[in-house]
Amino acid sequence: MLFTPLEKKIAFRYMAAKKRGFGSVVSWVSLIGIMLGVATLIVVMSVMGGFHDTLLSRIIGMNGHVVVYHQNGTISDYDFLMDKMRQNKVIEKYVVSMVPIAEGQVMVSAHGNNSGAIVRGIRMPDLISKTTHGTRLYGKNLDAISDGELVIGSVLSRNLHVTSGDKVSLISANGGTATPFGTMPRIMSYPVVSSFFVGMYEYDNGYIFMPLETAQKYLNIENSVTHIDLFLTNAEDSERVVKALDNLLPDGFIVRDWRDLNRGFVGALQVESNVMFLILMLIVIVAAFNIISSLVMLVKDKNKDIAVLRTFGVSRKSMMKIFILSGTSIGIIGASFGTLLGVVVAVYIEPIRHFVQYITGHDLFPAQLYSLSELPSKVVPTTVIGIALIAVALAFLATLYPAWRAANTDPVEVLRNE
Numbered sequence: 001m002l003f004t005p006l007e008k009k010i011a012f013r014y015m016a017a018k019k020r021g022f023g024s025v026v027s028w029v030s031l032i033g034i035m036l037g038v039a040t041l042i043v044v045m046s047v048m049g050g051f052h053d054t055l056l057s058r059i060i061g062m063n064g065h066v067v068v069y070h071q072n073g074t075i076s077d078y079d080f081l082m083d084k085m086r087q088n089k090v091i092e093k094y095v096v097s098m099v100p101i102a103e104g105q106v107m108v109s110a111h112g113n114n115s116g117a118i119v120r121g122i123r124m125p126d127l128i129s130k131t132t133h134g135t136r137l138y139g140k141n142l143d144a145i146s147d148g149e150l151v152i153g154s155v156l157s158r159n160l161h162v163t164s165g166d167k168v169s170l171i172s173a174n175g176g177t178a179t180p181f182g183t184m185p186r187i188m189s190y191p192v193v194s195s196f197f198v199g200m201y202e203y204d205n206g207y208i209f210m211p212l213e214t215a216q217k218y219l220n221i222e223n224s225v226t227h228i229d230l231f232l233t234n235a236e237d238s239e240r241v242v243k244a245l246d247n248l249l250p251d252g253f254i255v256r257d258w259r260d261l262n263r264g265f266v267g268a269l270q271v272e273s274n275v276m277f278l279i280l281m282l283i284v285i286v287a288a289f290n291i292i293s294s295l296v297m298l299v300k301d302k303n304k305d306i307a308v309l310r311t312f313g314v315s316r317k318s319m320m321k322i323f324i325l326s327g328t329s330i331g332i333i334g335a336s337f338g339t340l341l342g343v344v345v346a347v348y349i350e351p352i353r354h355f356v357q358y359i360t361g362h363d364l365f366p367a368q369l370y371s372l373s374e375l376p377s378k379v380v381p382t383t384v385i386g387i388a389l390i391a392v393a394l395a396f397l398a399t400l401y402p403a404w405r406a407a408n409t410d411p412v413e414v415l416r417n418e
Contacts, residue, residue: 003325007318010309011325027294027330033287034334034391035341041280041387042342042379047349048273049383050376056235056262062130062203063261064099064229065238068245069254074224075100081249082228090244091230094237099126100225102215107171108152108208110160117156119170119208121215121225127151130231139164139194147211150190154197155205167191170208170218188218199374284391287334288398291327295402299323299409306409316407323403324396331395335388343384349377 003011068075075081082098085091102121107114128142138154145151150168152160162168167189190210198204216222232238238257245255259266299306306319345352353375 003321004318006314007321007325011322011329027291030287030290030294031330031334033290034284034331034395035338037280037283037287038335038338038387038391039342039345040283041277042339042384043346043349043377044276044280045273045383045387046342046346046377046379047375048269048276049380050378052266052269052273053378054376056258056266062198062207063258065232065235066095066230066241066245066255066257067261068228068230068249069226069256071252071254074221074226075228076224078225078228085230085245085248088244088248090240091248094232094234094241095230096233097126097129097231099123099130099229099231100212101227101229102212102219102221102224103226104172104215104219106208108156108160108168109171110162110166110168113160115156115159115205117152117206117208119172119210119215119218121210121212121219123212127209130229135199136197137194138197139192142194145193145211147214148190149193149210149214151194151196151209152192153204153207154195155201156208157192157195159205162192164193164195165191172219186218186220190214281390284394288331288394291330291395291398292402294330295323295327295399296405298326299402299406303409306406310409319409320403320407323406324399327399327402328392328396331392331398334395335391338391339384339388342387343379346377346379350375 068081078100082100085098086095099122104119106117106119108117124142124145136154137151139151140149142151152162152168157163160168169187169189172186196204196209210218212225216224219226230241232241235258238259242255242257245253249255309319310316
């Protein structure tokens, strides 16, 4: 048995003492500090995890896990190339689909409004299969879109004041007409038959989809594509696929995975998550120091009781265990309530945000700034348990010095001065 009934009884009796025990102000400050620290850590780490997974899933959903380029800028005979890649054992094992893409930057204009955008030509069945969960479509279904029709982001549609059936003009410097005065930009008009909402501002405001053949004609790269997207069953296997493609494809081809394409973004998220964890852990550390001060005062106040217990045969080890149990109990209670509070807030973070916005009248999560329309949150059980265990461990470590001091109290010296 870790603690004897006597040790538990004395420890909990000391905790209940209002003057220096659990009822003291310092002990309550320690408990509330641990509770708030654990809750804040769980909420922040859940939101950071939600940001990471949501943004990456939407970015990868648009761009693929692995992308194949050619140094010349375009890839011809792409269907033959994809058939060749499918014959590779590694590709066959890890790759779910391959999508040829014709992409280019344009200026889009309608009703006197202008905006920059990226035109992406794609086969409509491929676009349907890669549409991420939560994407909403307004207007014509994707399987009914024909050559010469466009699907644009909902935010871009709103900024251009475009509705279904309106025409927009696409202006591109690529494939323009050469004249004695320079290259004239390529300008063509297309009808908008549908709009999409991904939930990521960058895409909702800056992407235009069209059938692959339409994009090839517009970008003047007929029978070619700018790159090929490969989608994997598991994004973590991308390095194996990249290595296999490097060995398979001839010189001139460039292969990049989602880590390379989003290295700065992924690294920034990881650094921010680590820094936030360390900063917020200081709350728990400060609360642990309060436990030290609370127990030191308790030891000083209970000097006479400790001396009497020692004379009745209570060992130094038992005295240490009594005060360790008293202090660690504060950590366990604080971590338990903090975990409960943190999980509840993390799960209901979006309704809480809307409520606070309604009360304050301020937008707490601008989509233009964070590239997301909703505040994401992902509660990871292992992270929650880890944070709670760290808080309890810090509380335990905070009890060691006061417990050692109590165990080394000289009963003869204390009773002599009484």
